[in-house]
Amino acid sequence: MSDILVIGVDGMLGRCWSELLESRGVEHRATMLEDLDIRDRAAMNRFITPGTKWVVNCAAYTLVDAAEENEELANEVNGHAVGRMAEQCKEVGSKLLHYSTDYVFDGTARTPYPTDHPREPVNAYGRSKAIAEELIERSGVEHLLVRSSWLYAPWAKNFVLTIRELAKTRPSLRVVDDQRGRPTDSRKLAEVSLTLAEQGSRGVFHVTDGGECSWFELAALIADIVNPECRVEPCTSDEFPLPAPRPAYSVLDISATERVVGPLIPWEARVRDVLGLLEP
């Protein structure tokens, strides 16, 4: 990849992309929200110019619950702005690498969702991300659309770091056991996305850690590593009602990705790795 523009480096995944490209000595341009609000078409077109080979879009409205009340804003940022980005990429001959989510599915499946399963989102955030998927496909731009789920990293606000903090001080925690998915180390997500892009993979790919679990199982491992004295107990989603409904089962089928990049490392090992990087 050369002449890369990474949008949204102030976010969790965007920072992974910056660090990855810097570690490999790959020159790139990067924008934060203060440099580029992707809703501003003219500003976007000033960054996506002829000569740009790849646009990597990590910017998004990711407040899943708040999106229920702000669906118009979520649709604009996650949907229509990305549609215009795709059009501009097509116009100047750039390829587009964009991220989407397991929340485009309704969660009623019992086996992992293949990449071509119909989109049936059950919340506003999922609907907004589905708009972008459709617009990218319709634009005709050369693209790599990577769906992922349950992102965490050694930085930013995420479930792994939240549970780590709570487990340090609480004697017990109750965590939902009726939603299953695949956690994803965001650093690995950036790395695998780059490999897919470089190896010529195009269209929709699913990238997560290997294995699957419930939020309870994920929290139990984190507590076990951080403070085994903290007891983690399973509960149901009904006990913690949230504004946005969540799919009960959102395991993404990663087999097509694994055929290109090899087996993805199980989530337990990735979570241990991330926690191992942090100060006690």
Ligand SMILES: NC(=O)c1ccc[n+]([C@@H]2O[C@H](COP(=O)([O-])OP(=O)(O)OC[C@H]3O[C@@H](n4cnc5c(N)ncnc54)[C@H](OP(=O)(O)O)[C@@H]3O)[C@@H](O)[C@H]2O)c1
């Ligand atoms: N986090 C997950 O569990 C998860 C799961 C599946 C898929 N994804 C997808 O993965 C991608 C990266 O997610 P992430 O967790 O890294 O998200 P994140 O940490 O929330 O980063 C997104 C960044 O985009 C910025 N942003 C918001 N509105 C913008 C706008 N109009 N123009 C430009 N930038 C804007 C945000 O700024 P502010 O923070 O200031 O708003 C934030 O810095 C997203 O496409 C997301 O939908 C995430």
